[in-house]
Amino acid sequence: SCWDIFRLSVEKYPGNPMMGRREIMDGKAGKYTWVTYKEVYDTVIKVGASIRSCGINKV
Template sequence: MDKTAYTVKVGEATPAAGGRPAAGPVYRSIYAKDGLMRLPQEIHSPWDFFSGAVKKYPKNRMLGRRQVSDGKAGDYVWQTYEQVYQKVIQIGAAIRGFGVKPGAHCAIYGSNCPEWVMAMQACNSQGICYVPLYDTLGRFAMLAHTH
């Protein structure tokens, strides 16, 4: 098993005090241990970051899903950046087709999966603010966001 550490502790845990709950220690990526990295000047949004990666690495693997056969997880089947980009553009057009305009909010409910990532990037492609509603939040979270 690879024991390489990808995070480093940059802050200690704090106990509950003055009506504030306790908080665990703070960790960062080893690449940002001394502070957050500066973004390249050409990146102004999450869409710039993603579409730039598509241009730079179109044939590289981006999103994968393990195939399950007879209840056993098998190998991953991958989609490339280019394949994901094409789907993202179509999903973004569909979201706009439902009347969601740039600057509006769009809730995305679901589990962690390639489709969730594509829906998020579809919103980014259209200048729409996505609101993640994770399946682990349960039924109460969905009811709270419908009113």
């Protein structure tokens, strides 16, 4: 599944950049700021825990 592929990628490459964004300043794209696989994983786990704490469970 997509989750399994993502989880395995986190295990293999926790420090690698996964998602990047660029700030636009004065109409020009600046440097990329990256978030690692591990940082994204940690955020996903926290969001999932927050959703479950509201009483929403798997179907």
